[in-house]
Amino acid sequence: MNTSRHLITLSILFLTLVSLSIPSQASPPTATPVSSGSLQWSDDKQWIYSANLWQGSISKLPADITNPAHAQPNELILGQDIRRIAINSHQSELLATDYLGNEVILVDTKNWTIKQRITTGKRPFGVVYQASHNRYWVSLFENHQIIAIQEGEIIATIDTAETPRGLALTSDNRLLVTHSMKGQLSIYSVDNIPTEASKTITLNVNQNKDEFTSQGLPRELDDIAISPDEKEAWLPHVLWNFDHEFQFQSTIFPAVSVIDLITETERVDHRKELFKTINIVDNKNRTRIVSNPHDAEFSDSGKKLYITLAGSDDIVIFDRSRVGKSNKKRHRRKKHRGGVKATQIYRHTPGQNPRGLLLKGSHLWVQQSIPQTLALFDRGGDNAFDRVSLLEPSWAQLATITSSENINKGRAFFHSANTDLNPEHPIAGDFWMSCNSCHQDGFNFTNLYLMEAYGQDKHQDSRVGHPGLSNMVSGDFVTDYVNIIQKTQGGMGEDDRDGALPLKASEAMGTIMGDMMNLHQFVTLPHNLPFLATWLKLDGEQRTHPKAWTNSAQCAECHQDMFDQWADSNHRLMGESNPYFMAVLNAAGQTEGEDFKDWCLGCHMPSNVMSNLPLKTEGHMFEKNGASLKRALENNQGDIDEGTSCLFCHRITDIEDAGGNASFTVNLIDREHYVGETHTDSAVMQWLSSRQINSKPKRHKDSYMKPFYTDPKLCKTCHNEFAPGTGALIVNTYGEWENSSFNNPEDPSKHRTCIDCHMHGDIERIGEDIPGLSTDRGTPKKNVVTHQFTGANHHLVGLRNKKLEDMSLQLLRSSATVEQRLEGRLEPSQQIIQQPGQASNQNQTLIVKINNVGAGHDLPTGVADFRQFWIEVTATDADNNIVLSSGYTDDKGNIETNARLFMKVFGDTEGKPVGLLFWRYAQLLSDTRIPADGFREEQFPLPNNTTYPLTVKTRLLYRIYPQWVTDAVQTGQPDLPTPPIVELLSLESQFSP
Amino acid sequence: MSTRQSTVPASDTLPAPMALKQRYQAWISSYMTRLAYENKTAEWVVIVLFFSGLLLWDAIPVDWAIARWSLIFHLLAGLIVFPLTTGLFWVAHRRLMLTSDKGVLRKTGAFLDAIIGTCFVSGLVLTFLGETGNLPSNLTADAHWLSGLILGPLMLVHAWRYSVLRFKK
Known part of the structure; x- marks a missing residue:
């Protein structure tokens, strides 16, 4: 009896244990939505990790506010510009994106050391960790791709809509991707590796005749905040309203779009906009203007949402406590008012340019990117009347500021719309907008989207950007920076309602001059506009040494035909040797200022710009077969080639589709050169390097050829032009071709790119392959790309070479x-x-x-x-x-x-x-x-x-x-x-x- | 008229320039005889060329920072040092090789003759005319690569007994 009782008891116990164990084995790991951000929690919320942006580092600090160690976090230098981080579920490693370094970095979080660097495409930005599959998803902003990384390897690369940036992952494995410059949100099902988005939502574009009403194209989308119940995703962004001349109160508007994650549609009526659901009236009886919504974070309950405002240096708080409680009957006769409203604008955060946010209990941490500090706030709570208040303005110093004080000040100006920082001479009027409201992350490929957003009638006004410039920016940049600040941003006395003093742009002196010089230092950083007037960039150095330019006649040793074709062409003699160009260049210098000439020279004489050399007084308009180059080579004299030389074109290592204006990067130093190759003034060394190239030419070939050399976008970098500052599109040859039947990659028989016509050896046979050699005694090619650059200017080329003139005329006649x-x-x-x-x-x-x-x-x-x-x-x-x-x-x-x-x-x-x-x-x-x-x-x-x-x-x-x-x-x-x-x-x- | 056999060496009777030439030839002959047995320098040069050449082989992933120095070294050593060391040794050594009692040495020696010649001439062609990509240049590059690859091991087979790599004798 006892035995049977024991057996029954044991059986019950066993069954109970089994029944308890079954659900825990069958249920998936608890998953919560995650989103990319520059501040991240460890899984247990005991540690805070930060991506320290342009400081190129990450930091780790305890979240315990009683622990004094938080004041001096553990910083680890990773690269150039660390934008986002994600931590794996074991908290053993994190992945950081290096936006300018074009790589992601795996970090061992225990030892706080770099585990691995993985080269990616251009501008990796967002990153999230998918715990269920132990992989990271990374967005490549400029490559228009997302990649999956698992165990240190890129396991998938997926083409997306343009400019993927912010990422978020729901618990049911939907990957949300914002498309920053297109105003879209894509949704990918990532249970398996997807090939395309399951849904792409284009955010609503609204226009109003009253330009002072919030309206425009949703742009500069970034990170995504998913509500705890996963019913909504909130997307902070700005609206670009470019259908009229720039005016600071009507060109940029802050906004937050709301996506219904159940129906996967935008809740258009719920968009948060200025004067509507962001309408807090201050004590001057004016709506409190805010700018550049950046990052958003929900409270744990989902009742509150906090958004940093990176331009006006504020935090806006939305109260969602009444979401889902509305009495439909009670409101049926009322007009819909856009749902949740902003209940508080915390003005201002103690440090400039607030970005990342973190919440825990009643505490709110805000990353302030200019001072690189973390401010600590008391959230108050989740009730409608709870208010955010500051606890510690600099709770932690996240990173050591390594850039110079002037550059950091310049960076702060670029990102700031905070009128209160200098009420007499503010950078923006009434907190409206900063430079970054349009020029996202500085001056880069996103410039193209500014031109794309242009919505005016060009017969009325062709300018996309800044009106009222004195000297096209570079001619007198101090005056024109002030002009831009006044006319576009309402700063520097343009809007005097808050006590700004009037200022004549051309008379900026003293501290304003200093501020503008600081801004200029930031604008001319290597990744922005180092030469200001032109978009030409140099990789890895400020200026090239004149001797670094190999005389193109040297290349003729093995590429005689190519040299001969190029030597008489207009692609060579388009500087000092082109009197028409020189006349216009001189007119540019006289009317706008000498520095403005670089706008022209960036394409016509790029080597001179990069070496900072003056132009020669005499050209070679009638010179045949590159005689002066050959002479210089024989005499071992340096000669910076005019126009686009062999080395120049073949050392363009990157193109950035900013819309033209020489938007490419040249790199002379990182090529795999041979011993003595760079000693261009030594005949012995040049002879030796030629022997080495002869013996093992593969490296030589590899270092002078890039896959994009056949891409028409390379030609676009110079054959599209826009006016600096005003952005008026002067030449759009690429756009004209892009919209023509000649752009037909689907049908190769009809597809004609630039090189198919302008670098073809026989005009009568355009469309056919012309076999030939590009290297003397070289590999026979099915179709050799010739370098005479046949174009419309038959006259100047004809002064040197009748054959090339005939080709030009033949092309024109066809x-x-x-x-x-x-x-x-x-x-x-x-x-x-x-x-x-x-x-x-x-x-x-x-x-x-x-x-x-x-x-x-x-x-x-x-x-x-x-x-x-x-x-x-x-x-x-x-x-x-x-x-x-x-x-x-x-x-x-x-x-x-x-x-x-x-x-x-x-x-x-x-x-x-x-x-x-x-x-x-x-x-x-x-x-x-x-x-x-x-x-x-x-x-x-x-x-x-x-x-x-x-x-x-x-x-x-x-x-x-x-x-x-x-x-x-x-x-x-x-x-x-x-x-x-x-x-x-x-x-x-x-x-x- | 009586004749008397001269006891004076012939050279002493010759004019001074002729005597100098004869002495020079004797010295050369003596040097070459000696050189025919002094294989170490020649062998070291071949070994160094072999390994510096190996670093230039695309199948071996070598960082360009190293490969570029290897290339200039290989090129200069091949152009200048090789003819003055291995080349001279080969000239001096050839007679021994051809008259050796051992068939293996004669055969490997003859093969080495061809291989060294191919390697050197193809190296010159590559240096001065280049591996430009057409068929003759590709064949030349292949010949240089193949002969170089064979040269090292074959030399060891030929003269392992005297090799500098044979540390324990």
């Missing part, structure tokens, strides 16, 4: 066709039989149609004010009378005023043609160019008494520069031959009645 017809005739039933010699008694119109059939861009493209492309029409009637003529020139070579030219004409702010000063383009006066695949029809009414048959002769004519420009240039360069008028096409037709 670009268009001409048709002509008469219109206005009666219908057949109404036609009057008209005998030859009889006069027509009806209005007839001659239509001349020019088709752009061969140019994969507008005809003409480039700075088209200077390219004269027109039709000359002569109509002769039966009596041999000329009844119509158009497009003739006078005896001085000027085209008659009523000629039909195909060109664009730029106007300044007053609507007057800009002439040579095309960077002053502010409105498009006219554009009669012929788009790729398109045509233009020119109508010429015929006189009533025209007798038939009518003979019409039409010539399509071309002249590289207008006569008035040549006249002006010849005053400084009398030996410049006058460019001829070239007949490209001719058509003669006879029209009978």
Whole structure:
């Protein structure tokens, strides 16, 4: 009996244990939503980890506020710009993204040492850890990709919508990705490695006639906050309202978009916007303006949401305590008011540029990026009336500030919209916006999205950016920085409601001058605009040594054909040897200031810019076969090649699609050079390096070739131009090609890139492969890319090389066709039989149609004010009378005023043609160019008494520069031959009645 | 007229320049005879060239910072030191090789003749004309690589008994 009782007892115990154990084995590990951020908790919330941004380090500190160790965290230097961190579930390692270093770094959190560096694509930003699969997800902001990293290896690379940035992961393994510059949120199911997003939500774009109402394109999305119940995701961002001239109270608005994670749609009505749900009136009876919402964090209960405002240096708090309690009946007649509202704006955080947030209990930590400190706040609690209050302004010093004080001040100016920091001379009026509100993270590829967001009529105002510049920024940067601050941000006295003193931009002195110099130091950092006027960047050094430039004649030793093609081309002699360029360059220097010349020189004479060398006084306009280069090589003299030399182009190591203006990076130092190769002034060393290259050329080839050299975007870096500061798009050759039928990678037989036409050895056979060699006695290539750069400027190249001129003209002639017809005739039933010699008694119109059939861009493209492309029409009637003529020139070579030219004409702010000063383009006066695949029809009414048959002769004519420009240039360069008028096409037709 | 056999050495009777030439030739002959048995320098040079060349082989991942110095060293040593050491030794040693009683030495020696010649000439071609990518240059590069790869081990097979690498004798 006892035994059976024991057995029953044991059985019950066993079953109880088994039943208890089954659920714990079957249930998945508890998962909570995670999001990328620059501040992160350890799993047990005992430690705080921080990514210290541009200090290039991470820090680890105890979260226990009674532990004094928190004041001096353990800092570990990792790289250049550490943006986000994620910690694995064992808390044994973390992954940090180095935004400028293009790598992620695995850190052993126990030993606090670097475990591994993993090279990624460009600008790795967000990172989250997916515990269920023990892998990290990283967004590559500039590469437009997300990658998965597991056990130190990239296991998947997924192409995404453009500019993926912030990441968040829900407990059901949905990966949310913000697309910062496109205003989108993508959702990926990451139970398995996905190939594409399961859903992409494009945030609502609202426009209002009243420009002072919150509106615009959602941009600069960053991190994501997921509510604890995982029903909502909140996305802080700004709105860009670029459909009118920049004005500080109507161009940028702060906003927070809300996504319903159940339906995976945006709750458009719930977007938090200024004057609506962010509408706290201050004691001056004005809505408290805030700027640059950055990071968001929910309280544990989800009743409160805290958002840092990185521009105005505030924290905005939303009270969600009444979410889900609304009485639908009670509110049914009330207009919807956008849900949750801001209940407090904590003004200001003690340090500048608040970014990351962390919450624990009643405490709130805020990362202040300029002083690199962590401020500690008391949240108050989750009730509607609880208020945030400051406990310790500098609870911890997260990182040692390594940059100079001036640069740090400049950085603070760039990110700041805090009017209170200097009420007399504020950086922004009424806390509206900072430089970073548009120029995200400085001056980089995101510039392209500013141009993309341009929403005005270019005939009214073509400027994307800053109006009212004195000297295009670089010509007098202090004055123009003040101009920009005043006219765009309302600072420096423009908005005087808070006590700002009036200031004339050109009279900035004393501390303001100092502030602007500090800002300038930040703006000209290597990763921003080191040469200010041009977007050219140098990797790893401030300036190149002149001797570092290998004379291109040296390359001829093995690449004779390539050298010969290039030596006479306009890609070489486009600086001192191009008198037209020099005339415009001098005009640029005289009107805007000497430093502005770099805008032109960045593409035309990049080696001089990088070596900070003055231009030579004489060029080589008539020089054949690179004679001066060969001479310099023979005499062991250094010679910085004019134009784009072999070394220059073949050491472009990165392109940044900022919209043009030489937006590429050159690196002369990190190439795998041979012993003696850089000693360009030593004949012995050059001979030796040539022998080494001969013996083992693979490294040589590898170090001078990049995969993107065949990408048209490389050409775009110089063949697209925008005006510095105003952002007006002056040349858009790439865009014209991009929208044409020539951009057709799906059909290789129709696809033509820049090099297919302009670097092709036989113009008649464009589209066919031309076999050949690029190296003497080298590998026979199926199609050799030649380096004569056939283009529209036949005249200057023809002074040196008739063959190249013929190729240019051949290319021009292949670009268009001409048709002509008469219109206005009666219908057949109404036609009057008209005998030859009889006069027509009806209005007839001659239509001349020019088709752009061969140019994969507008005809003409480039700075088209200077390219004269027109039709000359002569109509002769039966009596041999000329009844119509158009497009003739006078005896001085000027085209008659009523000629039909195909060109664009730029106007300044007053609507007057800009002439040579095309960077002053502010409105498009006219554009009669012929788009790729398109045509233009020119109508010429015929006189009533025209007798038939009518003979019409039409010539399509071309002249590289207008006569008035040549006249002006010849005053400084009398030996410049006058460019001829070239007949490209001719058509003669006879029209009978 | 009586004749008397001269007891004076022939050279003494020759004009001074001729005597100098004869002495020089005698010295050369003596030097070359001696050199024919002095293999150490020549062997060291081949070994060093072998390993510096090996570092330039793409199959072996060597950092360019090392490989570039290896290349210039290989090139200069091959151009200057090799002819003056191994080259001279080979000239001096060839007669021994060809007249050796041992068949193995004769055979490996003859093979070495061809290999050294191929390696040296192909090296010169690569240095002065380059591995430009066309078929002759590719064949030359292959010949240099293959002959170099064979040269080292073959030399050890040929003269292991006297090799500098044979530390324990």
